[in-house]
Amino acid sequence: MKINYLSNAIIVASLFGFAFMIGCENKSTNADFDPDAPVIFSKSPMNNEDNIERNKVLEIIFDQAMDPSTINNTTITLQQGSTTINGSVGYSGTTARFTSQNVLAAQTDYTVKVSTGAKNASGVAIANDNEWSFTTGGNSEQLEVVELGTAGNYVILAKSAINNNPASSFTGDLGLSPMAESFITGFSQTPATGYSISDQVNGRIYAADMADPTPTNLTTAVENMATAYDDAAGRTAPDFVELYTGEIGGKTLTPGLYKWSNTVQITDDLNFSGDEDDVWILQVAENVTMSPDVTITLSGGAQVKNIFWQVAGEVTIGRTSHFEGIIFSMTGITLNTGASLNGRVLAQTAAIFDANTVVEPQ
Template identity: 45%
Template sequence: LFLLSVAVMVNVIKGASINVQPVELGNAAGDFAILAKTGISTVPKPTVTGNIAVSPITSAAITGFSLIIDSSDTFATSTQVVGKVKASDYTDGSNLITAVGQMKDAYNDAAGRDTTATNGIDNLNLGGGEIGGTTLTSGVYTFDVDVLITNGDLTFDGEGNSDAVFIIQTSKNVKQAGSTSVILSGGAKAENIFWQVAQEVVVAAGSHME
């Protein structure tokens, strides 16, 4: 999202050298950018970098992607995915059982993390759920409302630490508006950002998510 204004105020949420441990994804689950049990849907012209998969549901639950089944029948490709597309009904699809099990363990790990604090105040329902236009440092941010990225770009700042970990927990949805971006700065890495979402993740056209 681009906020057209005479002046744009960007909030910076600073943590106090918080040491958050990464969520262990496991070798199988860690191979996927998106791994879902109930389905993956998209509108035309997205780009997903990394492998995606669904299990135990079948490939019929992958909608909006132009899938071309490989001759091995073990995966599909798509112009919208920089990687492979896998599903339980493809040959060797049973291998996804391990990945889904690891995903469940990782989800429970992330969900069980204690909320960290900034300046002595818990990072609970920060901004009422609106984190667009903010910069987050390492920590565990907990929400019982929808997490919104609609009021500008969201920046994760590693503050010079490439091992900085960010965990976003919500019992609701994550919704990102079109033309907004999730930006990495200060050494922050996408592999150290964990979104634990109980309901849906909706990323609008023209936006960029990490």
């Protein structure tokens, strides 16, 4: 029995020693080791982690409070090869954060370094220089556009209703299916064979109860609309995740795939900057809300036909604001009084307008 007790004691001691070494992986093992030396308790991204979003804020958590004056761009650096990445370092509690000045490159290796210049509140430095690497995700090649199929024949396409408070101006065709023309209101339509016209529409108005081949054409267009929505929603390897926690007003968005799990708000002017072939896909799990008197602009040759908003919730464009892009909405799209839009409104429920100007892309 004594042998068993001794064996158990050895096992327990070994396990304890192993756990201690794991918890102190950054502690020095030399004879001069200071037991009060701080260590890095956790880090994000972790070593060799991949598919990291390109707007990632690096987090380094120490096991104790540090001297804030020693947590800076000298002691914490980010490098891509031999190039140092510009950014800002912040510190609160026991957590240091590095925020890159620009978004990181896609599919690229980066190295984080924390030097022994980082010290705790008592002036004791971390035991060793620390270094680890991660790889960004995103798309190293240009995104492919979302194919609209015949849904791209319409500036407005909806399933349950198109409601308009006159007078609005639409450039392009309007389509509604599977609901009848009676669910298109506020246009004072003049009927023709297979379509209607209106003084407010520089194009034609189509509904599911009109003469052939309109019903079949609309059925196909609505199916294509759903397929395009699923395509946009199904894109993987986002370049940007939860960018600015969904408040993108006042920002400039570069090309790429964006993903938010909450509502996106546009409270100030927003710019899309890229060339004529660049593509933006914005995946929004909740709503998109645009404040009044706000404008979306394009620069560098960016084209409205290459900006795709995939929104699971509602899209609300504020009074006298201006919006750019192709909108796919699962729940509904509303343009408030005097708002304008360059793009397309593709709603799997209703589209609602109030003295608006809507122009399809060229």
